[in-house]
Amino acid sequence: MSAPHRIDVHQHVVPPFYAKAMPTHGGDPSGTVIPQWSPESAIDFMDSQAIATGILSLTAPSVVRWDKSERRKMARRVNEYTADLVAKRPDRFGNFATLPVPDVDGALRELEHALNTQQADGVILLANYAGKYLGDAAFEPLWAELDRRQAVVFVHPGQPPLPIAAGVAGPLVDYPFDTTRTAVQLVLNGIVDRYPGARIILAHAGGFLPYASHRFAELARVFRPDAADPTDILASFLRFYFDTALSSGPAALTSLKASSGSGRVLFGSDFPYAPADVAASFSAKLDAYDGQTASQRKAISHCNAWTLFPRLAVSDTSDVGLRSNGPVS
Numbered sequence: 001m002s003a004p005h006r007i008d009v010h011q012h013v014v015p016p017f018y019a020k021a022m023p024t025h026g027g028d029p030s031g032t033v034i035p036q037w038s039p040e041s042a043i044d045f046m047d048s049q050a051i052a053t054g055i056l057s058l059t060a061p062s063v064v065r066w067d068k069s070e071r072r073k074m075a076r077r078v079n080e081y082t083a084d085l086v087a088k089r090p091d092r093f094g095n096f097a098t099l100p101v102p103d104v105d106g107a108l109r110e111l112e113h114a115l116n117t118q119q120a121d122g123v124i125l126l127a128n129y130a131g132k133y134l135g136d137a138a139f140e141p142l143w144a145e146l147d148r149r150q151a152v153v154f155v156h157p158g159q160p161p162l163p164i165a166a167g168v169a170g171p172l173v174d175y176p177f178d179t180t181r182t183a184v185q186l187v188l189n190g191i192v193d194r195y196p197g198a199r200i201i202l203a204h205a206g207g208f209l210p211y212a213s214h215r216f217a218e219l220a221r222v223f224r225p226d227a228a229d230p231t232d233i234l235a236s237f238l239r240f241y242f243d244t245a246l247s248s249g250p251a252a253l254t255s256l257k258a259s260s261g262s263g264r265v266l267f268g269s270d271f272p273y274a275p276a277d278v279a280a281s282f283s284a285k286l287d288a289y290d291g292q293t294a295s296q297r298k299a300i301s302h303c304n305a306w307t308l309f310p311r312l313a314v315s316d317t318s319d320v321g322l323r324s325n326g327p328v329s
Contacts (some may be wrong), residue, residue, distance in 0.1 A: 004052040005313055007305035008247040009154065010203055010268025011054035015081045026065040029157040034270040039085055043092055046273050049283050055094035056082050057124040059273060060158030063100055066130060071100040075110050083118040091191045094121040094309065096154045102129040104122055104142050115149060121309055122152030127182035131161035135185030147195030152308050155182060179207035184216050187236040188227060199308055201266060202240050205247035210259035213237050245269030248286035262296040266305050289296030
């Protein structure tokens with residue numbers, strides 16, 4: 001395996017105390033089983049996939065199922081745990097801080113602590129909170145602060161407020177739909193235009209957004225007479241960044257390239273919720289995709305991420321050798 005060079009913006013942390021507490025706090029409504037994880041297993045996986053650094057985030061359902069005061073405490077505990085991993089291995093790990101949304105006041109307090117004190121690389125938001133999507137007016141104060149701070153915002157899906165189809169797991173189909181819903185609402189409700197300082201990464205190539213972007217742009221005025229011109233809506237969709245987690249098959253990459261180019265596409269694995277062999281399969285699909293130039297491959301692998309996370313940039317990828325797997329916990 002070549003020296004690690006990829007920057008993985010979609011990699012999850014599973015703190016042991018969080019995994020232990022989740023079953024007594026309602027579990028995961030999607031039915032997902034929490035996978036086994038450790039910092040060492042994450043580094044082993046990264047080394048096997050030429051990943052230099054993984055930006056860690058707590059996936060759905062995050063801390064939503066804790067009561068308000070306990071939600072704030074658990075978010076802080078998760079962020080302290082992850083920040084400690086980054087402090088020990090800043091070359092191998094990054095941190096998208098967890099916010100105790102839908103508690104907006106609590107989220108604003110935790111955002112300040114995470115970015116000022118813990119020097120987090122950004123924050124993670126779920127696409128919906130109890131059926132309320134991120135373009136809702138309730139979240140406007142949070143977007144205003146994220147914009148002011150020019151924060152990187154990783155938007156990850158959860159289970160939408162729909163029953164799971166029999167035999168079709170929520171993360172299989174419902175999660176891409178959830179991301180699509182929130183992305184379209186963020187544009188139609190004007191959030192991305194009012195708060196351009198917030199750099200938004202959509203998980204899983206934006207769900208169905210790249211494939212159906214023209215449908216959304218052309219039909220918007222049919223249902224919302226106040227909607228912007230289709231050209232302006234398509235331009236707003238281009239404000240998003242997209243990761244490749246579970247989304248680097250040739251059909252998805254062709255659609256993503258056609259709708260947004262390669263300058264805002266970032267590498268993602270979804271480890272450990274995507275098992276190592278599945279994540280590796282998608283990395284191989286990405287490497288094998290012949291619809292990209294060498295420069296575009298490099299951009300997706302790490303150069304695009306360097307614009308968002310300058311602390312991870314190096315002068316040349318040859319400078320990035322295999323890091324020592326020293327103790328991290």
